[in-house]
Amino acid sequence: MSTTKRARTSGRTLTTRKLTVTALAAALGVSTLAACGGSDDSGSGAENSKVVTLVSHDSFAASPAVLKEFTKETGYTVHVLKSGDAGAALNQEILSKGSPRGDVFFGVDNTLLSRALDNNLFTPYRAKGLDQVGSGVQLDAAKHRVTPIDSGDLCVNYDKKYFADHKIAPPRSFDDLIKPQYKNLLVTENVATSSPGLGFMLGTVAKYGNDGWQAYWKKLRANGVKVDDGWEQAYNNDFSGSAGGKKAKGDRPLVVSYASSPPAEVLYAKPQPKTAPTGVATSTCFRQIEFAGLLDGAKNEAGGKALIDFLISKKFQEDMPLNMFVDPVVKGAKEPAVFTKFGAKVTAPETVAPGTIAKNRDQWVKSWSSIVLK
């Protein structure tokens, strides 16, 4: 530990004591004390209109410098609350509808959008600068209850080394995946518990239609697809192309992940390789779009609006890719070099309308489970 570190921790002992005292006070039922105890207590923003609270899922990330920039421009400080994965975070907002925990919710994607809109979670607001956002991602263009912030593609990733060693061409499309030379090579995620898994299934629904996708999955199962519960396990353990998978001696050279995973493999490797160790099968993609919305009943509506404007400003959009590994939606926002150099260009991703997803989701998940897991 460096001396500065030590100095900082010793300076904190006082707060600890204060924390503990507050904790005891709260335990003894004097809970009002908790509301003003500790310097890092956000309160609920009611008595402090200079704070704007962003509720999100676990994957939200932004550079502190950029958030400071927002404070400098508008005077509002951002507090971030994360609560579980995308589905869990949204469901918690639905449960606390009317007295939300924050002002803005970020992270509702096109697979969950209908659920959020049907529950009237958001107050309509047309963000400043929306004209710079591509029309293809504006799924609520009539009412502006949500604003598109980023998009990302879920695609099959392949381990370049494996296919080079075995002298097989890597797969490119859904149709390729059921060919005999790719038998027992693919690992995907459980549709019921993982959003990449769900996205990949929706991609097959879009591709083969409501009648054909189940037959496709039967063939995929016959071709030895493996299903893990979550992305972490599939990608970091079973996939042979990722750093974690290499250590775990993963034996699946194909995995359902993101189009932005290869840049991440490069960025987080020391020393950085000249080429990405993994590639993307660009005709196996499903496009995910994430939205933000002003929560109904927000205590700091003005701050919330300013924050949504900021989320589609160039500053935030250009900072976002390396933090969340997603693509900007604003025209003219520059992608980082790692993305342009090592990422894949997905030209024709599959999509399914949010309403259709909401209507059929449970049914699809059930029939997928019975085909693939039973």
Add this chain to the structure above:
Amino acid sequence: MAVPFAFFAVFFAYPVTAIVGRGLKAGGSWQFGRIGEVLSQPDILHVLWFTTWQACASTGLTLLIALPGAYVFARFDFPGKQLLRTVATVPFVLPTVVVGTAFLALLGRGGLLDELWGVRLDTTVWAILLAHVFFNYAVVVRTVGGLWSQLDPRQEEAARVLGASRFAAWRRVTLPALTPAVAAASLMVFLFTFTSFGVVQILGGPTFSTLEVEIYRETAELLDLPTAAVLTLVQFAAVGAILALHAWTVRRRETALSLVDPAQTSRRPRGAGQWALVGGVLAVIAVLILLPLGVLVARSLDGPGGYGFTFYRALQSQGAGGGTFLVPPVDAIWNSVQYALAATGIALVVGGLAAAALTRRAGRLVRGFDALLMLPLGVSAVTVGFGFLITLDKPPLDLRSSWILVPLAQALVGVPFVVRTMLPVLRAVDGRLREAAAVLGASPLRAWREVDLPMVRRALLVAAGFAFAVSLGEFGATVFIARPDNPTLPVAVARLLGRAGELNYGQAMALSTILMLVCAVSLLVLERIRTDRSGEF
């Protein structure tokens, strides 16, 4: 009595009732018909069956593997015994995320078994069972071994002198004395495995699901509150039954046994047979406990440029985890410690007062309260978390985005441990000492300070240590309420594992190793101040 009762009511009973009510009430009236509907679904029945089956199997396996360990720790002295006992307890407080990762590395592809015999156990039920044994080994060793070490061996010797065979003496003297402890330990292990969440989720793959995992899915993912509510009630009933049985065995255990100082009962192993037994137990501990922990350490050091501290150094940089945290991950250690201190404080106050109340008064009501305090151990974090969400949302109790929520939720789990540790010691304090002090003119407070406190000080410290360790590893509640500017260790590990790239994976391993060390050190400190009585856990 009032403080623990209020705490329990506000932070446990009210939120849980509210979330169950939200699921089972329609138009203001309870819809108990839904219970039948849910319980007639084949999927749900399958989950119930699997939950019960694996809990029974895990408990059996744990007893089988851990009872010889309990005997060896109780009766023999060998170098490094203290340290080993501590190490064996570390798994109990590790977050399941970490354990799941370690077991995957061990039993999965390319793991040790795979290297040696080409055996792979991941996504089989064996992985789940072994991980459960790993977690609960210490529960049996401490509960049973603690008592065993205090049983007077002379009683058995007396029986031998009177002509009983070695086995008969053991069966008639030692076994009856041990039975309640074994029963209590089994019930505890059964409770922990019955409500297992992380292990099943990580190691079970998509095919195995326990009640706890199903409740999480129905609540957090599907927002199917009616089904979740029914399952919560089922789990409540099961856990209630287990706890009632447990309370009964504990009461049986408090019958008069002639207990002696454990230092007198343990000795050096003699002869090949005894050495073999000790060696066998040590081998089991090495394979079952040290190996998974070792895998984590090895992976945390296995950097890109050969072995070294690359990942540990990366933990100190702001950019680690790519802005997920807003702080360097190393800060998570400090955050965890702060939360754990606050949680320990709350748990000690609430648990200590509860234990005191339970000592002073007897009777059915008080005993019921004792069992009630154990309930949080068997209720899923997601139920409590979502309950908080819909109940603690109005001033003065709008704590939904306050940091205090984390220690509060953790203290709920810590309180039972505190009560279990304090209660036997408090009950052992002779009331006449207090009376004597009062007669000599001491105020009640002074009497307590001069009489009770010196006697319970060590128990307090042990209880504090347990609460502290439990809170450090607690993951379920924190994941809902942790904030990115102050993540806890387990949450930081989970988030690092959730990102692609070698550095992230390595940092997750490094943080897990640090967490392991912090737990081990706090437990080692506890071992130094162990109370001279049988631990309940």
